[in-house]
Every structure is written in structure tokens, then in C-alpha cells.
Amino acid sequence: MRNVLRKKSGVSAPEGGGEVILGPGVTPPVPKSSYELRILQSIRRIIRAVEIHSHKLAQEHEITGPQLGCLLALAKGGPLTITHLARMVYQSPSTVVGIVDRLADKGLAVRQRGSKDRRLVQVCVTEAGEALIANAPSPLQETLAESLKNLPELEQVSITLALEKVVDMMEARKIEAPPVL
Amino acid sequence: MRNVLRKKSGVSAPEGGGEVILGPGVTPPVPKSSYELRILQSIRRIIRAVEIHSHKLAQEHEITGPQLGCLLALAKGGPLTITHLARMVYQSPSTVVGIVDRLADKGLAVRQRGSKDRRLVQVCVTEAGEALIANAPSPLQETLAESLKNLPELEQVSITLALEKVVDMMEARKIEAPPVL
DNA sequence: CTCAAATAATTCGTATCCGAACAATTAGAA
DNA sequence: TTCTAATTGTTCGGATACGAATTATTTGAG
Numbered sequence: 001m002r003n004v005l006r007k008k009s010g011v012s013a014p015e016g017g018g019e020v021i022l023g024p025g026v027t028p029p030v031p032k033s034s035y036e037l038r039i040l041q042s043i044r045r046i047i048r049a050v051e052i053h054s055h056k057l058a059q060e061h062e063i064t065g066p067q068l069g070c071l072l073a074l075a076k077g078g079p080l081t082i083t084h085l086a087r088m089v090y091q092s093p094s095t096v097v098g099i100v101d102r103l104a105d106k107g108l109a110v111r112q113r114g115s116k117d118r119r120l121v122q123v124c125v126t127e128a129g130e131a132l133i134a135n136a137p138s139p140l141q142e143t144l145a146e147s148l149k150n151l152p153e154l155e156q157v158s159i160t161l162a163l164e165k166v167v168d169m170m171e172a173r174k175i176e177a178p179p180v181l
Numbered sequence: 182m183r184n185v186l187r188k189k190s191g192v193s194a195p196e197g198g199g200e201v202i203l204g205p206g207v208t209p210p211v212p213k214s215s216y217e218l219r220i221l222q223s224i225r226r227i228i229r230a231v232e233i234h235s236h237k238l239a240q241e242h243e244i245t246g247p248q249l250g251c252l253l254a255l256a257k258g259g260p261l262t263i264t265h266l267a268r269m270v271y272q273s274p275s276t277v278v279g280i281v282d283r284l285a286d287k288g289l290a291v292r293q294r295g296s297k298d299r300r301l302v303q304v305c306v307t308e309a310g311e312a313l314i315a316n317a318p319s320p321l322q323e324t325l326a327e328s329l330k331n332l333p334e335l336e337q338v339s340i341t342l343a344l345e346k347v348v349d350m351m352e353a354r355k356i357e358a359p360p361v362l
Numbered sequence: 363c364t365c366a367a368a369t370a371a372t373t374c375g376t377a378t379c380c381g382a383a384c385a386a387t388t389a390g391a392a
Numbered sequence: 393t394t395c396t397a398a399t400t401g402t403t404c405g406g407a408t409a410c411g412a413a414t415t416a417t418t419t420g421a422g
Contacts, residue, residue: 033326033329033330033337035329035337035338035340035341036319036321036325036326036329038341038344038345039321039325039329039340039341039344040320040321041271042341042344042345042347042348043227043231043321043344044250044270044271044272045271045348045351045352046224046227046228046344046347046348046351047228047231047409048271048272048409048410049348049351049352050224050228050351051378051408051409051410052409052410052411053351054377054378054410055377055409055410055411058376058377058410059411064376064377064378065378066377066378066379067377069225081400081401082400082401082402083399083400083401089225090222090225090226090229091225091229091378091379091380092379092380092381093400093401093402094379094380094381094382094401094402094403094404095378095379095380097401097402097403098377098378098379099377099378102377117387117388117399117400118386118387118388118400119386119387119388119399119400119401120399120400120401121400121401139221140217140220140221140224141350141351143350143351143353144217144220144347144350144351144353145214145217147349147350147353148214148216148217148220148350149214149217155346156214156216157216158339158343159216159220159343159346159347160216160219160220160223162339162340162343162344163219163220163223163224163227163343163344163347164219164223165336165340166223166227166325166340166344167223167226167227167230168328169322169324169325169328169329170226170227170230170231170234170322170324170325171226171230172324172325172328228379229379229380232378232379232380232408233379233380233381235379235380235407235408236379236380236381236407239380239406239407240381245406245407245408246408247407247408247409248407262370262371263370263371263372264369264370264371272408272409272410273409273410273411274370274371274372275371275372275373275374275409275410275411275412276408276409276410278371278372278373279407279408279409280407280408283407295370298369298370298417298418299416299417299418300369300370300371300416300417300418301369301370301371301417302370302371363422364421364422365420365421365422366419366420366421366422367418367419367420367421368417368418368419368420369416369417369418369419370415370416370417370418371414371415371416371417372413372414372415372416373412373413373414373415374411374412374413374414375410375411375412375413376409376410376411377408377409377410378407378408378409378410379406379407379408379409380405380406380407380408381404381405381406382403382404382405383402383403383404383405384401384402384403384404385400385401385402385403386399386400386401386402387398387399387400387401388397388398388399388400389396389397389398389399390395390396390397390398391394391395391396391397392393392394392395392396
């Protein structure tokens with residue numbers, strides 16, 4: 001049930017409308033640097049687009065985006081350990097475990113304990129997995145891939161570099177300032 | 182237990198190599214446009230950075246990224262319905278319901294049934310919520326915000342436009358080709 | 363007026379995601 | 393050799409995140 005509403009109902013609707021008129025005291029937004037805001041918003045929209053695409057993939061191809069990503073990494077990089085695979089797809093090992101589970105359930109990949117070091121687990125693609133890859137869609141929106149190709153190369157470069165710059169800034173460790181001298 | 186390994190062990194590694202030889206019908210690797218690959222990778226890394234940042238937020242400020250995002254949208258846009266809020270933060274209504282649940286559990290926001298149209302639910306920020314916002318961190322990496330500010334404006338513009346271009350390409354509807362007869 | 367269609371929020375099922383904690387195994391120091 | 397430390401994979405808990413189905417409510421056609 002979740003007892004929607006009902007408690008804390010002490011706050012009654014002040015006035016009737018569905019339309020909300022902003023009150024006076026609302027802080028003037030101060031759009032940060034404006035660029036920051038637009039970048040934040042773009043990132044959120046990109047994340048959403050990726051997830052929606054993944055859901056469509058799941059419906060049409062029996063595989064999700066992250067699963068396809070791992071499968072492709074395995075196909076390209078040969079048998080990989082969980083940790084190594086996680087590093088390839090930029091995800092936490094604990095996340096990859098679940099993805100490999102589902103890949104294995106579907107018979108697209110298999111696990112093999114290392115014979116030398118029994119802690120290691122080698123994951124590799126099965127024939128079914130390679131068959132799926134053969135006529136699988138792009139892990140990214142087709143529309144993005146197409147639109148990108150139709151752009152002048154100069155702009156492709158520009159976009160690529162801009163994204164990588166954002167990555168650098170986001171992943172930058174905030175360790176500095178030890179001596180401060 | 183999850184019976185790790187052990188079943189389906191019939192598929193033994195065919196040969197030692199990590200290199201995978203593609204079959205005949207398989208499209209030659211063609212590293213896509215290379216740019217596409219780099220963009221895909223950057224996007225994945227950005228998503229991961231956002232998630233890691235959200236976890237840190239949760240530890241240090243008792244609020245996650247998506248929750249903070251919704252709270253800020255509510256503070257800026259006044260009381261909003263679930264659907265409207267979802268549209269503001271670019272998320273599905275079903276997702277926003279859960280986020281508002283947690284926001285309400287923490288006393289940072291409240292729900293109010295519309296008095297006119299009882300289907301509507303107005304969500305608004307409590308005083309505690311506004312207090313949190315007052316000295317809350319950025320929903321995005323501090324390091325990104327700082328690094329961005331230290332960039333020449335020309336580059337800020339370039340990055341902003343590049344990201345928005347990517348969004349456009351990803352969100353582009355693939356509707357055309359209706360008759361095809 | 364009456365009932366079907368439309369709308370809003372919610373629930374449900376599934377899949378990501380992460381860090382922390384844990385078990386198994388190996389390597390290295392005493 | 394023995395026991396501790398490190399490494400690897402896994403599990404666990406919590407939070408997103410989506411679409412599909414459900415419920416409550418309103419609107420509109422007949």
C-alpha cells in the first residue's frame with residue numbers, strides 16, 4: 001500500500017489551483033555559471049537516453065546495453081577476469097558480477113576458474129555469444145552513430161575532445177593541496 | 182549460494198589465445214569511426230563519475246545526487262506535480278515517485294493532494310529541505326565546476342555546445358520511413 | 363446522466379550501479 | 393613452516409531507473 005499521503009497532512013493546500021504561481025521569496029536562481037547548468041542538464045539527458053536505449057535493446061535483442069558492452073569487451077579482449085573486464089567497461093567489479101551472471105544464464109558467456117591461481121575467474125564468450133554479436137546492434141544509439149558520421153570531421157573531433165575534457169575534469173582527483181606551500 | 186561456476190562447464194577454452202578470429206559473415210572489425218568508440222567510452226566514464234559522486238554525496242550529506250537534483254528543481258520551480266518534476270529532471274515519473282518517497286521520509290519535501298483535481302500531487306520543499314539546500318554541495322563534481330571555471334570561456338562554450346549536440350543526436354527521433362511500401 | 367476514454371500517480375518486475383563486508387586463495391615475512 | 397597480509401570474486405544493502413500494468417479520478421460522448 002505505502003499509505004500514500006494521509007500522514008503529515010497537516011499541510012493543507014493553501015489555495016485551489018493546480019497552477020502554481022511562484023512566491024516572492026524564491027531565491028533568484030543564480031544560474032551558476034550557466035554553462036555549468038547546461039552541462040549538468042546535458043549529462044542527465046545523455047544518461048537518460050542511454051538507459052532508454054538499453055531498454056529498447058532488451059526488448060528487441062534479448063540483451064541490455066551493459067550486457068552487450070561486456071560481451072563486446074570479452075570478444076575483443078579475449079577471456080578476461082572479472083576485475084579486468086570491469087576495468088574495460090568502466091564499472092565496479094560488483095556490478096560486473098551480476099552482468100556476467102545474466103550473460104551466463106543466457107548462455108552467451110561462461111566462467112572458468114583459473115587452474116593456476118584458483119582465485120581468478122576467466123570469462124569468455126560462447127559461440128552463441130559470438131553469433132549474437134555478429135548481428136547485434138550498436139551499444140549506442142544508431143541515430144547518434146549515423147548523425148555523427150554525417151558531421152564534418154572537424155566537428156567530430158571537437159565533440160570527442162570536449163567529452164574527453166569533461167571526463168578528465170570529472171575524474172580529476174581532488175588530492176592536491178597537501179603542502180600548500 | 183548462486184552455485185558459482187560448475188554448470189555449463191562443457192565449454193572449454195578452444196585455444197589459448199585472447200585474440201578472437203571473426204567468422205566469414207561477421208562484419209570486419211572496423212573500429213567504427215574511432216570517434217564513435219571514444220565518445221561511447223567517454224559517456225560511460227561520465228556516467229560512472231556521476232554515480233560515484235552520488236555515493237560520496239550520500240555519505241557526506243545524507244542525500245544522493247538524484248535526490249538533490251529533485252530538491253533543487255522543486256526549490257526553483259515551486260511546488261510541482263510528479264509528472265512535471267519528472268520532466269524537469271529528465272527522469273521517468275515512476276523513478277521520481279521513489280525519489281520523492283525518500284525525500285519525504287527525510288522530511289525534506291512533502292506531498293499534497295490537489296484540492297481541485299484530486300489526481301494531482303503537489304510536491305514542495307520543507308524548511309528542512311531549504312536549509313539543506315542552503316549549504317548543500319553541487320549536484321555535480323566540485324572538481325568539474327572548478328576546472329570549468331578556470332577554463333577560457335571559449336572552451337566552456339565549446340564544451341557546452343558539444344554536449345548539447347550529443348544530446349540532440351541521441352534524442353533525435355527515428356520516426357521517418359512510415360509507408361515504405 | 364452514464365459509462366468509456368483520458369489522465370495522474372503508484373506499484374511491480376527487472377536490471378543496473380556502487381561501496382562495504384565476506385570468503386577463498388595465494389604470497390610473503392618471521 | 394606458519395601466520396598475516398594482499399588479492400579476487402562474491403554477496404549484501406540501498407538507491408536509481410525504466411516500461412508495463414493498476415488504481416483513482418476526471419472528462420467527454422452519447
